[in-house]
Amino acid sequence: MTQKGFTLWFTGLSGSGKSTLADLVYDELKHRRGLKVEKLDGDVVRTNLSKGLGFSKEDRDINIRRIGFVCNLLTRNDVIAIASAISPYRAVRDENRALIGPDRFVEVYCEVPLEVAIERDVKGLYQKALNGEIKGFTGVDDPYEPPLNPEVHINSGRETVEESFHKIIAYLEEHGFIEPLGESGYSKEEEEAISAHLEALGYL
Ligand SMILES: Nc1ncnc2c1ncn2[C@@H]1O[C@H](COP(=O)(O)OP(=O)(O)OP(=O)(O)O)[C@@H](O)[C@H]1O
Ligand SMILES: [Mg+2]
Numbered sequence: 001m002t003q004k005g006f007t008l009w010f011t012g013l014s015g016s017g018k019s020t021l022a023d024l025v026y027d028e029l030k031h032r033r034g035l036k037v038e039k040l041d042g043d044v045v046r047t048n049l050s051k052g053l054g055f056s057k058e059d060r061d062i063n064i065r066r067i068g069f070v071c072n073l074l075t076r077n078d079v080i081a082i083a084s085a086i087s088p089y090r091a092v093r094d095e096n097r098a099l100i101g102p103d104r105f106v107e108v109y110c111e112v113p114l115e116v117a118i119e120r121d122v123k124g125l126y127q128k129a130l131n132g133e134i135k136g137f138t139g140v141d142d143p144y145e146p147p148l149n150p151e152v153h154i155n156s157g158r159e160t161v162e163e164s165f166h167k168i169i170a171y172l173e174e175h176g177f178i179e180p181l182g183e184s185g186y187s188k189e190e191e192e193a194i195s196a197h198l199e200a201l202g203y204l
Pocket of ligand 1: 012013014015016017018019020021042043084085086110120122123155156157158159160161162164
């Protein structure tokens with residue numbers, strides 16, 4: 001099977017698990033399955049591609065359009081693009097879906113109750129936002145618009161990381177984005193390569 005490009009787009013509140021799951025899926029696809037894959041994490045993008053942008057609606061939209069632009073370049077060259085940014089506004093996410101092509105855009109909604117995200121407070125930002133030290137923090141004093149029909153719906157308040165990860169991989173396999181692994185744990189291509197190698201060595 002030749003690799004087909006697609007964009008895996010994570011969206012959700014801060015602390016909903018986007019980066020955690022994006023990293024796991026990236027490792028699985030790149031290192032275990034040997035696929036070409038690139039990752040665009042919101043925090044990283046804001047230190048280079050979107051350096052200098054703030055958190056107004058306008059700047060957030062520019063940031064998400066830029067990530068979508070790069071995802072499109074990768075996807076159309078049959079690289080898998082994994083984006084993980086809060087991407088709070090539905091309209092811009094849908095713009096990216098239209099740009100990249102609805103059949104190549106897999107939106108993963110990481111849903112988490114706000115109380116759970118606050119309790120996790122992975123970066124300590126919720127406390128600052130609640131104290132008024134940061135203004136315009138998504139979920140506290142800035143909006144988050146959940147996807148209406150995400151391809152994958154994660155409930156990170158109820159699921160383990162492992163369950164959520166498997167949900168995403170299962171979706172990709174079941175919808176033909178990636179090839180399922182055989183019972184051996186190898187892809188069909190790997191199995192064939194191993195068989196050919198063993199045959200050449202005279203073992204088969
Ligand atoms: N089912 C789950 N999926 C993902 N993360 C989970 C899940 N259950 C618990 N967690 C935990 O939730 C936290 C999520 O943090 P993470 O940095 O991935 O969030 P994020 O969405 O990338 O936030 P930010 O937008 O601030 O970058 C991690 O500590 C992770 O271990
Ligand atoms: Mg993150």
